[in-house]
Amino acid sequence: MQPNLRWFREVLQKHAQGGSPQAAVRGVEQRYTYAQLLTEVERRESRLREQPAGPIALFLDNGPEALFWDLAALFSERPCIVLPPFFSPSQRAHCLQQSQTPLVLAGEVMGEELRALGYVFDGMFWKHPITHSDALPDGTAKITYTSGSTGTPKGVCLSAEAMLRVAHELEAASRPTQPSHYLVVLPLGVLLENLGVYAALLAGAQVTLLPLHQLGMSGASGIDIKRLLTCIALSGAQSLILVPQLLLGLVTAIERGLMGVGALRFVAVGGAKVSEGLLSRAQAVGLPVYEGYGLSECASVVCLNRPQHSRPGTVGRPLPHVEVRLAEDGEVQVRGTTMLGYLGEPASIGSWLSTGDLGRFDADGYLHILGRKKNQFITSLGRNVNPEWVEAELTQDGTILQAFIHGEGLSHNLALLWPLSSETSDAELDAAVQRCNSSLPDYARVHRWARLPEPFASSNGLLTGNGRPRREAIYLHYQNTLNQLVTE
Template sequence: MPHELNAFREVLQAHATDHASKVAARGITSNVTYAQLLAEVERREAWLREQPDGPFALALENGPEALFWDLAALFAERPSVILPPFFSAAQRLHCLMQTQATLAVANDSFAEDLRAAGFTPGERFWERPAVLDAGLPAGTAKITYTSGSTGSPKGVCLSATSLLYVAQELEVASRPTEPTKYLAVLPLAVLLENLGIYAALLAGASITLYPQAQMGIGGASQVDWKRFLGTIALSGAESLILVPQLLLGLVTAIERGMMKVGPLRFVAVGGAKVASSLLERAEAVGLPVFEGYGLSECASVV
């Protein structure tokens, strides 16, 4: 097991021991403590280790269950791909066929996608036999897909070492502001969000994980601003990650007096070019925004 991966497990074990009753993840219907988180992850890790080798596909809405499976695949050292909910059915099929995933855990809404790719439902997993070797590089922990500018989505293969090194650096970068409550705004399929959650776990923060629709976000660009801003306020978030469009809406709302900066201490923004004028507006209203830049090939943040 890579050193970074073993160190990540040790951090979660320490949280589960030293802060057993602290909330690790908040979902729509339930909260999960750090002790419960570790137990749920290790149970799913054991299930994955019982299965034949092969990439693992995850198609769940944001929530504690998705976090359990994502971490379980990481610790089981099984290559995984999280299917982006904002992709078309054809794009998701491309991801499944290109990765040659043999196992999947999915919401009912993704059942048609999985059947189209040759999967059948089993006791715990959707399953299909391996047809050919996808040619994943040795040590691949996650295949993250980016739509790119043209053609089919591109899959980028990343190691656990790369992912966790960036997560550790994100945690270090946010440490001076000491955020203890993190709101996951973007889908887990977005690598930057995935890493943001790892960073929050390293810090021992409490993570709020709601489905996109619950927060008023639909698809890649539709936003119910009243619901979205309300989610930020009610969650008590001290840290979150936004794309420029969402940052623009948040800054505009603060400028118009529709909401306050409140407890927000570290607002990361990335995923696309951010206008300098928008960063200046954020600074003017006292919103602590930190711009990041990177490529998927570099585990999202450089």
């Protein structure tokens, strides 16, 4: 067994020997101590060692069972793919076919898809003989498929060493607040959440894993924010990871007196740009929010604000496991704990990974992310605008939930908007736009906007799984609406 895996198992064994009455893992009705957790994982390890070599794909709802199999794959040193629930059937097929995965663990809900791909169910696993295989880089422990700006996911190959190093740094970052109860909010198919669970286990905390529907996550189709906030409040969670959209809902609920901060001690937020205004609102209500930055190719987390070392409006300082620099054009580059490579592509050359994000460091070494390099547009007056910046400002005051900005080659910037509440009137939306405009330079202001007929979602192909807009897809889908705004 690799040294890093041996270390992780020894940490779990130490927690088990401590004899704490607190559960290590909690589901809807099940509770497992650390000793029971290890027993469950070892039982599944032995089953995996009996199977033919090759990756295993997990398509399981959040819950203890999903965690046990994930850890079993890790400790048995079998490459693992955790398929996100927001992937479409064609995306799932791509992942399985490209990786030539011989084993899939999934419920009958995926049976029709798997049979069509040639898989046969043996009572526990869906099996398929390997006919050919793109060579995995040596040491691949997890293949995490990105849900970036294109429809076809890319397989990022990561080592156990990289993932556990990041998990260790996440645990160290939250250690001053001593959270002992972690609530899993995002699907385990999201790498950041996967590593958040590892970090909680390293800390000896209790991990609560509830089915996504109980959290208000209806697969790819949306979020019942009231149900999610109820789960957070009733769970007694002290730490969790959120994307900006969920943070907005939490902050707004606290501001309106619908819930309190409760036991929360460490709330990490990432996945997309967070408005400085929203972070200020979180601070005003006493919510301990720490924004971070990373990408799958760097095993998820690169920078993070931490207790005693936090500067709202930045993504924090680089964590100890990486080095970060800026290219001449401002692009963020990372060296250190990075991927082994993309599945099916030649190995990357060079030690520095170009992220595609634009950034700047302040005098104290805090990193400011300015937006995606490829998303920056130039107005007809020659002004450069990062749309993520304007979109984050529009969605920070509790009126607008989603925004999309377009202005390439135009004299006026256009916006597509979706309100936080269906009861919000057009006049209230316009007032929110004007409030935002008052704090923006003239070249970044929104001059015309349209109300969306439905929210952006991964189910309609307009959002990635972690909440980022698929910009090209949105533009093509609403091209007529945008053209109408131009001619008004």
